[in-house]
Amino acid sequence: MEKIVVMIGPPGVGKGTQARLLAEHYHIPQISTGDILREMARFETKLGLQLKSIMASGQLVNDEILASVIQTRTTQPDCSSGYILDGYPRTPSQARTLEKLARGQSKEVRLVSLSVPREALMKRLTGRRSCSKCGEIYNLYFRPPQKEGICDLCGGVLIHRVDDNEETVSTRLTAYEQQTAPLIEYYGESGRLLSISGERAVDEVFADICSALEQ
Numbered sequence: 001m002e003k004i005v006v007m008i009g010p011p012g013v014g015k016g017t018q019a020r021l022l023a024e025h026y027h028i029p030q031i032s033t034g035d036i037l038r039e040m041a042r043f044e045t046k047l048g049l050q051l052k053s054i055m056a057s058g059q060l061v062n063d064e065i066l067a068s069v070i071q072t073r074t075t076q077p078d079c080s081s082g083y084i085l086d087g088y089p090r091t092p093s094q095a096r097t098l099e100k101l102a103r104g105q106s107k108e109v110r111l112v113s114l115s116v117p118r119e120a121l122m123k124r125l126t127g128r129r130s131c132s133k134c135g136e137i138y139n140l141y142f143r144p145p146q147k148e149g150i151c152d153l154c155g156g157v158l159i160h161r162v163d164d165n166e167e168t169v170s171t172r173l174t175a176y177e178q179q180t181a182p183l184i185e186y187y188g189e190s191g192r193l194l195s196i197s198g199e200r201a202v203d204e205v206f207a208d209i210c211s212a213l214e215q
């Protein structure tokens with residue numbers, strides 16, 4: 001495929017599932033910025049030590065270091081046929097940096113933006129209940145338990161996470177829209193944006209993403 005796939009999507013859209021499916025299907029790694037930062041901070045290299053002290057002091061890792069981390073990770077052999085990025089780029093400036101990196105690696109960047117209408121997302125997120133005993137996940141709208149408030153599998157009590165309430169979810173969705181708008185605009189203008197509707201079955205969404213990527 002020789003592509004760099006940047007995945008974005010609001011909470012509850014199923015981005016993680018789709019990223020995993022893509023990684024399996026194309027045999028390419030899924031690279032999460034948070035994970036590689038934590039991993040690299042464990043090594044006693046110059047970059048590792050730098051990261052360690054930044055993270056220990058609670059500061060944000062700056063663009064220059066991030067770019068260097070991404071470059072180091074993506075020049076490893078498992079990235080030669082492409083890779084999926086999660087958590088990077090977050091700004092048009094980072095997107096321009098990625099563009100240069102991509103040219104150097106002879107790859108093309110595509111932004112896969114997964115979306116679901118806000119109302120449906122609210123239902124997915126606020127309807128979520130999980131079993132306090134076995135962790136099974138239910139949804140009051142899409143997958144209700146047979147007996148209200150009780151787990152079908154183990155009889156445990158279902159709980160509603162505090163941050164799944166309507167107000168918190170709505171704030172998270174608005175924050176997501178504000179953060180990603182400039183990125184969507186950047187990729188839209190350069191013809192690298194693939195807008196995919198996430199409001200269907202997982203395998204249908206996946207088929208859509210694949211056919212958009214292969215065009």
Ligand SMILES: [Zn+2]
Nearest residue numbers: 131134151154
């Ligand atoms: Zn249970």
